[in-house]
Amino acid sequence: MAGSHDRISLALIIDRHISLEILRPFTMGLGLLVLVFIGFSAAQQLSAAAAGQLSMLTAFKLIGLNTLITLEILMPSAFFFSVLAAIGRLYRDSEMNALYAAGVSRARIIEAVLKLALVIALITGVISLLGRPWAFRTSYDLESRAAAQFDLKKMATGEFVNMSGSDYIFIANDLELEQGLHKGVFLQKDHDKQQRSEIIVAESAALPVLNPGQAMQAEFYNGHHYLLDNKRRQDVSLDFDHLIIRLDNQEAQERYRRKAETTLNLAQSDEPKDVAEFQWRLTTPLATVILALMAVPLARSAPRESRMRNVLIAVTIYIGLFALTSVVRTAIEQGRLGAIPGLWGAYALELVLLVVLVSQPWMRRR
Secondary structure (H helix, E strand, O other), rough: HHHHHHHHHHHHHHHHHHHHHHHHHHHHHHHHHHHHHHHHHHHHHHHHHHHHHHHHHHHHHHHHHHHHHHHHHHHHHHHHHHHHHHHHHHOOOOOHHHHHHHOOOOOHHHHHHHHHHHHHHHHHHHHHHHHHHHHHHHHHHHHHHHHHHHHHHHHHOOOEEOOOOOOEEEEEEEEEEOEEEEEEEEEEEOOOOEEEEEEEEEEEEOOOOOOOOEEEEEEEOOOEEEEEEEOOOOOOOEEEEEEEEOOHHHHHHHHHHEEEEEOOHHHHHOOHHHHHHHHHHHHHHHHHHEEEEEHHHHOOOOOOOOOHHHHHHHHHHHHHHHHHHHHHHHHHHHHOOOOOOOOHHHHHHHHHHHHHHHHHHHHHOO
């Protein structure tokens, strides 16, 4: 009974010691990566704010949302290099040899890393499955609202502009910013296939706003709508009090649907791009665990042995794994690879590589 209690206490001590050794560089490394990304994102968003494209509050919100999105990649990467650094330090300071001499097996070290990796993978999974889609939805909404406010100012200059990336050419004489209405507006679009030109002249108009899942639309009040036949056969005119024009915005809608769609809805879709996005979200926690376990044998070194070889191998494997998953994901999106094996096939190869690393004699020797 006492022996069993001692073994449990020893196991807890080992878990706590290895976890603390890993968490120290992980916290510092992740914090540094987040700060670097925040600096990069802040440079973009604050520049846009300085140009009047969005408010300072919106800029800071977008910085936070973009940081949450990138944590999906930063956390597995930071954890991989933290395990590599922590276990490498234990070998360099001969602490690992002391553990082996005390009867601690290599399998027990891997088990301790696995336990912590599962916790990090759980957090990464929550971000990937729930946090990242929510952040994309929120950021798209903020960006569309900011773009609408910016377009309000830009489109009130008395110059012809392209309206929200559509084929419509728009000009307004004046603007009521608080109400979001243009005054004295003119809208024109050529329909080449029908050989017609569409012209709208109105007293006022509301700017089109992108609503996720819906087409953009512009509303016109008190005006005239003309369809001019370029073949000079028949023109059509209409007087209106209220007219709604729907604008095509397929690219923005596609981007929204893929990245901001809920994981549950993606799971029910058989579209290749949806399948690729769904599998990416599911496999991100798996990548966290596999990378962490690979770092254990890659960190092995003798006390006076150069660690450069293992570090180079580790960096090469890290780059190779992300490159492999990116290539497979692209193949799925393009329909050249089915959902099965999909990304699961890529991670099956990575598991095989993990087994090979652990079983190699130069990785197993003390």
